[in-house]
Amino acid sequence: MKVVALTDFSDLFGSFHERGLNQVIRHVMAKRPSLFNYGTAWVAQDWEKRLCCRPEVAPEVITRSNPVVTVEQPLPVPGTNSILGLNWALQIADLAIDIHASDRELPKELGGKLAKQQLALFARVCGGIGCPSRRFLDAFPPVALDPWTVPGASNTLMRTAVVAPPRDPVTLPTEGLTCFELDLYATAHARVMGPAGAQVLEIVVDGLEIVDIEPQGLENSLECYAMTLIRFVLMPRMRVLLPVFVFNLPLGLGSVTVKAATTVPNNPAAEDDQIKLFVDMEVGP
């Protein structure tokens, strides 16, 4: 019986095993940590002590003075006209991919295991808010506002509040973040859209589950928020135009053009714990 060749369906074949993909993810997280760690300037200043989960950072990131944390604005305290804010941090501390067939069990909300051509993403999310200390709160009471006057009351208002002049936003000082960790599961599949030559590879998220958050409504809300974030922020950024590579041969021998094969039902295919690519080749002048 003839052994099935990798190139039975195309000129060239390439595959990436999930083990290698996860290793690549680890490299990306260690060497481009600012993609995975977000927080206020206070957090970024001393990220080793102030982040909730200590990231694994490649030494060359430090020696080349690359940022570990992407600095974001403080979390505003509602009702203060954004004058007061709190320090915060949000991290993707772990990220892993599992390609059909399943290597680990999925939450029952996601069906328990991967369907054909599906892949799963596992993320451990760390986050926290910098809660001001009791001592600070006692030392700096809030600015007095005019108290509510009960309708019909006979006593009159003694105007004590002073109209404060406009001031710069203040981030309330804290001694550390109050941290939490969440496990996040997502299932997705890849699909190719568009005409040949201009095809776009998209990752379509099929489901998302945040584990063990109570009450259920809060979990659902967070999942809804995360899904919206993924749908409108993450996904548009993860569309890949299927590449048509043209390699110029040495000595002026012309060029080799490689592009995705269109005769394969699933290209790329997510199966056998691998992402598989089927590529056709043309040589030209």
Add this chain to the structure above:
Amino acid sequence: MADITVAASEDAFREFFAHVRDEFAFAQSDSADLGPFVAGYSIDIRLEDGTVDLRNDNTISISELDIDPVVFSGFIGVDIPEICIGGFCILPSPWGCVIRAPRICVFDDNPDISLSLDLAPFLRAEVSFIGSLLTRYFVNPARPPGMDYLTAEDTGLENQWQIFIDTEAVDLDLFDFADIAGDLLEAALDAAINTLLGPLPGWAKDLVKAIFGPLIDLVRAVLDLPDDIDEWLSDLFGVSLGLIDLIAQVLLDFFARENPINVIEDPFPILPAAGGLIPVKVPLTDFTVRVTDDEMIVEANVG
């Protein structure tokens, strides 16, 4: 199973081979002083036909690749002997010649003539070779010890994984000089002498040629030719002028040997440097290449 697998089909190989073969062109001129004469050549060759076959023993076979000479001309520059008249004895005596007539030499010096030979009809080479694929980790020799990969990239001194075809057997029979090679030489010499004697009337050319004697004998004397001129020509151009080695080297270099057929930077770039951020590169390990009847397979792990 390796983290990364890349395979190229035999059909892809054949298409690539056909293209490379059709684009091949090699032109070279050279000459050498071989003592009593100088010889040289001008060659411009293309490639035709040939088949490429991937084999289960981890080798690639390229067979019956024809060398088509668009131009293959040779020249042999010889000093033909001086031709002189006179010198006969005017006044003999029992003890020898007392007075001789002065000698008058036709040429001021030993004349150089160049025999132009159209050798294209005799270059009927068919090349076959078998090569096995191998990988090599190339550490740029200019890279100082201890230099980190980012600095190496900044200075263009990256390490590489390279894929080679290691040629195991080459069969190159370059020439097939027929028996008419002697006639070819004689015709070339006749043409050269006619050029040399161009200003002279026919009777004078005939006289000079008659004094030279049969031209091929003249060439034989000058070039110290053996009986089998075809073998001599083959040795001259193939060995003395190094054409066999040269063409073999060109072909083997062309189809890989010293030039890797593929080069993969290590560590391999995943994300380019941007906005002051370092590039994300991942190390590749266990880089191997193998061949089956159907395809060439390259495998590697992510370190």
Add this chain to the structure above:
Amino acid sequence: MRTAVFNQIGLDSGALGLLGSLVHAFADPGHYVGTALVGDDPRGEFEIVVADDSPPSTHIDLSALGRLRRDPCCNPDQPAFRVAPGGRAVFHVGGGHERWAVLVGEPRSREAEFDSRSLGHGDLFAATVLRPGTYKVRNAHGSGSTELVVRYVRPGKEKYTPPDPISIGMGSQASRKAVRVGPAQGIIFEATEKARIVVALVEPDDGPSGDR
């Protein structure tokens, strides 16, 4: 290439070209002066010393004497040649297209010891004829004449080597009525009396297929 060699068709002992040589014997010791001429124009002078302890022969290139005279700055001394008594001087032309004569005599003597335009008894004229054809050889100072045929040679399987030279006496009559030679074969004319030997082409032979 010296194409002039092939352009000199015909020879004249009194107008020497590349393909002819004259031999004169100097019997008595003495001091002679010579003049090389082109036509009547003297082009060079030289001395001949005939004395013991000298070589039996000397070669004198008339065209070279002409070149010396044209460049007196660098060759101020008149050239002198030595020959033993009874020895011979060979006069020839080493180069150029011009035809030369030579006159040799003792200083202050009105009588020439040797005048190439009028050979004396025993003088030799060595000629090489290259152009195939039929020639008439005659003594311009007498009635002697003969026919000379230079055969045509074609390149063949054998290398052509000119045969050994032949000798012909020339005076009031020639010693041979007809002579057939190969091209470049030496022909030695010996003057048996006053002579000026002229070899003139009568009918060229351009070979079996004519001049190509």
